[in-house]
Amino acid sequence: MIDLHKLPLEGLRLNGTTERLELEGDVSLRDLSWSVFVLRSDADIFLEVKGQAIWQGACSRCLTPLDRPLHVESQFLGSKDPELVGRGCHTLGSQDLDVVFLPEDLLDETELVREQFELQAPMHPLCLEACQGLCPQCGKNWNKGACHCQPEAEQLPSALNKALTKALAGIKLDPQS
Numbered sequence: 001m002i003d004l005h006k007l008p009l010e011g012l013r014l015n016g017t018t019e020r021l022e023l024e025g026d027v028s029l030r031d032l033s034w035s036v037f038v039l040r041s042d043a044d045i046f047l048e049v050k051g052q053a054i055w056q057g058a059c060s061r062c063l064t065p066l067d068r069p070l071h072v073e074s075q076f077l078g079s080k081d082p083e084l085v086g087r088g089c090h091t092l093g094s095q096d097l098d099v100v101f102l103p104e105d106l107l108d109e110t111e112l113v114r115e116q117f118e119l120q121a122p123m124h125p126l127c128l129e130a131c132q133g134l135c136p137q138c139g140k141n142w143n144k145g146a147c148h149c150q151p152e153a154e155q156l157p158s159a160l161n162k163a164l165t166k167a168l169a170g171i172k173l174d175p176q177s
């Protein structure tokens, strides 16, 4: 924990390593090394998080497990000032910094590191740009070859249309309704 009331004038730098960090949705990070720098700037707090890790997740199309190197370098401003937080941006020196709401006087550096790594994690990672994905019917990985399923796109609307036509005809034919 970092006590923001007891920051040295020149700021505080913490370095650490984390073997493994579980993120949401079967995703994890391993071999993290990170550094956090915290510096008071008037009423606000300048924050810097840097680090690297191996991201472990899966291809978003074919679900093949993937490893990706992940680099994090982000600088932002923590503030209690609702107006500044609402504006979302603040210029400090020559830098435009995002502003985040920081109501507490204690800062959990591990939580800060987790958040920043999570923000940098790939959203829709692909094993290959041209990944073919999985067959929605039989689940076969199309990168390994085609399957023998009929394309679903043709069948579904016509089956739905038939059912709808039938249902609508039923309503018209029933004098009670």
Ligand SMILES: [Zn+2]
Pocket (backbone or CB within 6 Å): 059, 060, 061, 062, 063, 064, 126, 127, 128, 131, 132, 133
């Ligand atoms: Zn894939």
Ligand SMILES: [Zn+2]
Pocket (backbone or CB within 6 Å): 135, 136, 137, 138, 139, 140, 147, 148, 149
């Ligand atoms: Zn199939």
